[in-house]
Amino acid sequence: MKKLLTLTLLASLIMGASAQVVDEKLATTASDKAVIYNTPSIEKKNTFIVISKKDLRLYVYGKTASGDTVLMAKFPVCLSKNKGQKQRRGDMKTPSSPKGKPFSISMIQDASSWKHDFKDGRGSIKAYGHWFLRLVTPGHSGIGIHGSTNNEESVPGRASEGCIRLRDADIITLKEKFAYVKMPVHIKDEGEGMWPWELKAHKAAATHCNGKKGDCHKGGKTMADPNARTTH
Numbered sequence: 001m002k003k004l005l006t007l008t009l010l011a012s013l014i015m016g017a018s019a020q021v022v023d024e025k026l027a028t029t030a031s032d033k034a035v036i037y038n039t040p041s042i043e044k045k046n047t048f049i050v051i052s053k054k055d056l057r058l059y060v061y062g063k064t065a066s067g068d069t070v071l072m073a074k075f076p077v078c079l080s081k082n083k084g085q086k087q088r089r090g091d092m093k094t095p096s097s098p099k100g101k102p103f104s105i106s107m108i109q110d111a112s113s114w115k116h117d118f119k120d121g122r123g124s125i126k127a128y129g130h131w132f133l134r135l136v137t138p139g140h141s142g143i144g145i146h147g148s149t150n151n152e153e154s155v156p157g158r159a160s161e162g163c164i165r166l167r168d169a170d171i172i173t174l175k176e177k178f179a180y181v182k183m184p185v186h187i188k189d190e191g192e193g194m195w196p197w198e199l200k201a202h203k204a205a206a207t208h209c210n211g212k213k214g215d216c217h218k219g220g221k222t223m224a225d226p227n228a229r230t231t232h
Helices: 002-031 168-177 196-209
Strands: 034-037 047-052 057-063 069-076 078-080 103-110 115-117 124-126 131-136 144-146 157-160 184-187 216-219
Touching: 034 168, 034 196, 057 196, 069 168, 069 196, 131 168, 144 168, 196 216
Parallel strands: 047 184, 078 157
Antiparallel strands: 034 069, 034 216, 047 057, 057 069, 103 131, 103 184, 115 124, 131 144
């Protein structure tokens, strides 16, 4: 009898542990979805991007007519394999923008036919999603925000050669709803947390999503030289 009780208890513990693991996976999957927030109407020229290497997220913010900064969207991203500030081509690092001097989008390019060879045996394959948002990153070239065709499992994560990868559906949403040429793009240093105004914006967005003041929903051709060299 004692042996039976011991076995029953052990089985319960195993089942409980398994259920906990499943729940954690579900929670992780849910939190990795893109979120588009219902916000006041904001002109594109008053919006900008902040990319967090710590959170592996791309945030879109906007300035309202009253001067408040609001969170408009967030997307999970895949950043460079190696951490730290980019020093040279091929170091597999995503550059961080200088404090107070954001990068900017210089071109919005149709990348739906672009290919890349990751030297992993798959050969030259489609890799950029539909859009490539090319960035002005002084001292470095070929850096952009793009999709992750054939590599969506890498989002969120650290696996790119220096670019910022979104899921293919998310790069379309970002381009169609928010992106524009000259849009400021801040990329934070490794380990850098949220700025004070960001904390305020995220708190307000969470209140909206909880249904107290509104709601949010989850989601998720400027042609140029498709042979222009890029980092993936």
